[in-house]
Amino acid sequence: MSPLLDVRRLRSGYAGSTVLDGVDLTLTAGTTLGLLGRNGVGKSTLVMTLMGLVPTTSGTVTLDGAPLPTRPHRIARAGVALVPQGRRIWPPLTVGEHLKLAARHARTGSWTRDAVLDLLPRLAERLRQPAGSLSGGEQQMLAIARALLTNPRLVLLDEPSDGLAPAIIEAIVEVIGRMRAEGVAVLLVEQDLHLALAVCDEIAVMDRGVVVHRTDTESFRSDPETAHRLLGVS
Amino acid sequence: MGAWLDANLVGVVNGFAIGFLLFIVAVGLSLVFGMMDVLNLAHGAIFLLGAYVGAALAGGNPSWGGFLGALGLSALLGLAGGGALSAMTEPLRKRSHLDQALLTLGVTLVVAETLVMVYGDDPLAVGAPPGLDGSVPVLGAFYPTYRLVLIGIGAVLAVLVYLVVERTTLGALVRATVADRDMVAALGVDNRLIRVGVFAFGSMLAAVAGVLGGPIYGARPGLDSTVLILALVVVVIGGLGSVRGALLGALVIGQVDSLGRTLFPDVASFVLFGALALVLVVRPRGLFGGKLGVRS
Numbered sequence: 001m002s003p004l005l006d007v008r009r010l011r012s013g014y015a016g017s018t019v020l021d022g023v024d025l026t027l028t029a030g031t032t033l034g035l036l037g038r039n040g041v042g043k044s045t046l047v048m049t050l051m052g053l054v055p056t057t058s059g060t061v062t063l064d065g066a067p068l069p070t071r072p073h074r075i076a077r078a079g080v081a082l083v084p085q086g087r088r089i090w091p092p093l094t095v096g097e098h099l100k101l102a103a104r105h106a107r108t109g110s111w112t113r114d115a116v117l118d119l120l121p122r123l124a125e126r127l128r129q130p131a132g133s134l135s136g137g138e139q140q141m142l143a144i145a146r147a148l149l150t151n152p153r154l155v156l157l158d159e160p161s162d163g164l165a166p167a168i169i170e171a172i173v174e175v176i177g178r179m180r181a182e183g184v185a186v187l188l189v190e191q192d193l194h195l196a197l198a199v200c201d202e203i204a205v206m207d208r209g210v211v212v213h214r215t216d217t218e219s220f221r222s223d224p225e226t227a228h229r230l231l232g233v234s
Numbered sequence: 235m236g237a238w239l240d241a242n243l244v245g246v247v248n249g250f251a252i253g254f255l256l257f258i259v260a261v262g263l264s265l266v267f268g269m270m271d272v273l274n275l276a277h278g279a280i281f282l283l284g285a286y287v288g289a290a291l292a293g294g295n296p297s298w299g300g301f302l303g304a305l306g307l308s309a310l311l312g313l314a315g316g317g318a319l320s321a322m323t324e325p326l327r328k329r330s331h332l333d334q335a336l337l338t339l340g341v342t343l344v345v346a347e348t349l350v351m352v353y354g355d356d357p358l359a360v361g362a363p364p365g366l367d368g369s370v371p372v373l374g375a376f377y378p379t380y381r382l383v384l385i386g387i388g389a390v391l392a393v394l395v396y397l398v399v400e401r402t403t404l405g406a407l408v409r410a411t412v413a414d415r416d417m418v419a420a421l422g423v424d425n426r427l428i429r430v431g432v433f434a435f436g437s438m439l440a441a442v443a444g445v446l447g448g449p450i451y452g453a454r455p456g457l458d459s460t461v462l463i464l465a466l467v468v469v470v471i472g473g474l475g476s477v478r479g480a481l482l483g484a485l486v487i488g489q490v491d492s493l494g495r496t497l498f499p500d501v502a503s504f505v506l507f508g509a510l511a512l513v514l515v516v517r518p519r520g521l522f523g524g525k526l527g528v529r530s
């Protein structure tokens with residue numbers, strides 16, 4: 001099967017400094033790829049570059065065979081959604097307003113407002129509340145709902161479990177499972193190795209701006225020495 | 235308290251008139267600065283343009299046709315001017331505020347000098363339209379009718395802008411862009427359109443305010459910087475990108491400016507900046523300035 005996302009020799013960075021130094025990566029529809037690596041190796045920069053929020057220096061990215069547009073709003077309309085690090089919800093807007101804006105340029109698909117609220121019922125109880133007053137876990141749910149409502153083909157999830165309670169992390173695992181079942185491809189950047197191993201079909205490891213290792217999750221789990229060497233964890 | 239109010243009633247009502255006028259000017263400045271992080275020092279020049287349109291079409295003894303015509307033409311010029319400023323500042327969006335300030339200050343100088351070349355540097359008087367040019371008794375004192383009407387117009391505009399920004403989807407889009415514009419783009423919204431729209435709308439309000447303020451300020455060289463400074467103080471006091479903040483800030487500054495002139499004529503401008511300093515010490519982000527969106 002040809003990949004949904006195909007990244008070749010992608011280079012990008014900020015104001016003269018190169019962060020991504022030739023990333024190669026493919027991702028198939030309906031699969032979840034865990035992107036691991038130490039801090040500062042370029043995982044978040046890859047996510048932001050794919051969303052068009054960090055400019056590409058060189059390289060190609062195609063989505064379903066077509067070149068990915070360069071401006072973020074066109075990338076979003078092509079079917080890429082972002083759940084960014086730190087959630088980046090809009091604090092003064094209510095939950096309901098978040099959902100309304102997310103649906104504005106949504107592609108057609110099964111993720112309607114009702115479907116998303118069914119999956120994340122806590123949000124349904126807080127539609128009129130300003131997002132800034134939600135708990136961290138609820139804000140993460142809102143960031144995920146905002147992405148799902150666009151009916152994406154590819155979701156970029158950057159550290160969704162960061163600082164959250166185990167119950168919320170379980171909910172995130174469930175949501176990722178649902179996305180996979182719907183045929184959505186997920187690129188999951190994650191520090192929590194256990195979470196990554198629990199939900200991902202494959203694991204890629206980045207180091208100094210390139211992908212240095214890629215394998216299916218089972219092989220990664222059964223090879224702790226490689227994990228230790230690449231990630232500095234046991 | 236009653237005796238004080240009797241003695242200063244005119245000053246207080248004046249403060250409201252100036253406050254609402256300032257709100258109309260400042261709300262656009264606040265949204266553009268808060269949303270797009272663009273410091274637009276040409277905002278005062280747009281107000282000045284409106285003031286001269288008022289002086290040219292309405293003049294010292296205007297007809298209703300002339301006055302309404304001036305409002306319409308200034309609105310169109312404001313929209314066009316805002317669109318042009320948005321296009322000019324787009325390449326500087328990611329550069330420092332100093333670069334933006336230099337460009338828009340240059341625009342201000344060109345606009346102001348052009349107006350002096352066309353209309354000369356004598357102040358031009360602008361009258362109130364017929365029926366509004368007299369005075370009405372307010373609690374025993376006589377007060378210019380036009381200023382009361384201006385308070386009414388300002389209040390209606392304030393409510394309208396508030397409802398649009400706080401209660402509509404378009405307004406939610408604007409507030410979301412103020413909070414975190416990258417995430418708005420990441421949902422498929424072309425935020426260049428929002429930027430042009432808000433720039434044009436804010437400039438339209440500033441130009442219209444120039445006409446509305448005509449019977450108070452007239453049209454004269456230097457009015458642009460006077461109004462710009464007052465509007466900047468309002469924006470800083472109210473908090474960037476907040477409509478409520480702009481309204482409260484404008485009403486406070488209207489009173490401080492008006493009562494300061496009446497009660498402490500020698501130190502009026504110090505009173506204004508004293509109020510600014512006080513707010514900055516107590517609330518550095520302004521009265522309604524929230525936290526900015528999390529940027530990684």
